[in-house]
Amino acid sequence: MTLRRLFKELGRSQRDFSTHVHWNHTAVSRYLRGERLPPWEFVDTLLREVEMARDERMSHCYWGEIAALHRRALEERNGWSALVQVLRQDSQLAEERARRAESQLQALVPTRQARDKGWRWSAFIDSLAERGWPDASITALDRVTARALACLADPTTEVACRTSGVVAAGVQSGRTTIGAGIIARALDAGYRLVIVFSGTLNLLRSQTQRQLEEALLASDSADQQLQARFPLLRLTSKESDYRSMPPGSALQFEKRHEALPLFSPPNLHPVVPRLLVVKQNVAILKRLLKDLRHAGPILEEVPSLIVDFEPSPPYLALHGDGSGNETGPQSRIDLIRSEIVSLMPRAQLVRFENRVTCDSSPTITTMQSESLWDGPPDFVVSAHPREPRWAQEDPA
Structure with missing residues (x-):
């Protein structure tokens, strides 16, 4: 029938x-x-x-x-x-x-x-122009951030790939602004978990959080309407570092199409991005590591970006604090950060360094490790001093 x-x-x-x-x-x-x-x-x-x-x-x-x-x-x-x-x-x-x-x-x-391609980056550079940034400085910023993003893996690729890179930018060179630009481009591209490692002091962490919020969040009514459609979930604030969360909360990622992985575009683009700015402190990083473990296997499908504004010297991290103490605070911090990365096979790391040197001396050779912090980076992007300096115009 x-x-x-x-x-x-x-x-x-x-x-x-x-x-x-x-x-x-x-x-x-x-x-x-x-x-x-x-x-x-x-x-x-x-x-x-x-x-x-x-x-x-x-x-x-x-x-x-x-x-x-x-x-x-x-x-x-x-x-x-x-x-x-x-x-x-x-x-x-x-x-x-x-x-x-x-x-x-x-x-x-x-x-x-x-609908959303490039919106955060466009809003970011528009806000800089409104604050009086000259065209030459914005062009230089555009060049550096575009180079960095081009070196990262495609967040929708089928094969998981970790990438580690360095942005060479000295102190007072506007590194937070450069980092904010890279994050804005990464969010537009499809990265849905952004972890920012700031310094070891509350003041530095709070300052970094404030600067990133000013750069990434809407400032006028028109942008606020778009912000409502494409929100950014902040898991830390200017007043508060990362705190433990109950299982199944903000670090859980839901899929609209169960038959497809999270990194496939139909699932990825509707996901609300998460932003964390954490102090490099053993207790706080352990908290974050514990919650990421509770997130479960879905974390393996989440395109993630880690921005490290204050990386530690690799030699110090691997060989102790110089006083014969192999398990000093900095070594424990690096071990926890490496464990965090190990949970995310799609993690991309961007480190900011004052300078980058290539030393082939055998005394500097260290043991092999899977950590993104160890060994030579996959790419280096330089905020070249001969390019227009934006540090003087940096509103932050």
Whole structure:
């Protein structure tokens, strides 16, 4: 009955339909009269033809209902011999789900990207222009941040990849502004967890938080409307460093399409980005590490950016504090930071250094490690002193 009802929607004869789908006319006639149970390939073909006639897709639930009816009929008529046909049906249904998911991806991605691509970066440089930044300084900032982002992995790539890079920018060279620009571009690109390591003092952490909020959050009513549509969830504030959170709270990431990974565009772009600015303190970093562990396997699918404004010297981190103490506070901090990174295979690290030197001396050679802080960086971007200096105009 169901097949006959669907066939009537085509408005064509059985012979014409048989010729069109290259199926034996006699077999088609028996299938539609209920004399023989059709294979799933025939049912699949009929459903696709009906979709074309309607000029719209049937719901996934309706396909499932038809498949369930067909499976019950197979079991009643053929018993165990129906197993092969059932497996074939499952395979074809899986292909159909994948085809529909791909279709949804193609429909959703351009629309979403057209709405939010580049918005935070554009708002950021507009705010700098409003504060009186000269065009030459904005151009230099644009060049440095674009170079850095181009060296990071694509957040939607299938293969997880960790990248470590250095931005060479001295003290009082506007490194927080450069970092804010990199973060703005990264958020627009699809990074959804940003962890910023500031200094070891509350004052420095609070100052970094304030500067980043001024750079990344809306300042006027027009931008505030966009901010409401594309929010940024802050897990720290100017007054408060990171605090422990209950399981299932802000560090949990939900997917709209369970069949797709979080880093796929249909899932990634609707996710609200998280921003944390944490002091490099053992107790606070342990808190963060514990909560990230509670987040579970989903963290492996989250494109993450780690910005380190005050990296420690690698030699000191690996060999102690210079007084023979192998487990000093800085060493413990580096170990915890490395554990944090190990939970995120899609983490990208951008470190700010006063200068970068290449020393091949064997006395500096250190043991190999999986930490992004150890060993040579994957890339180096220099805020070249001959380029326009933005430190003097930095409103922060």
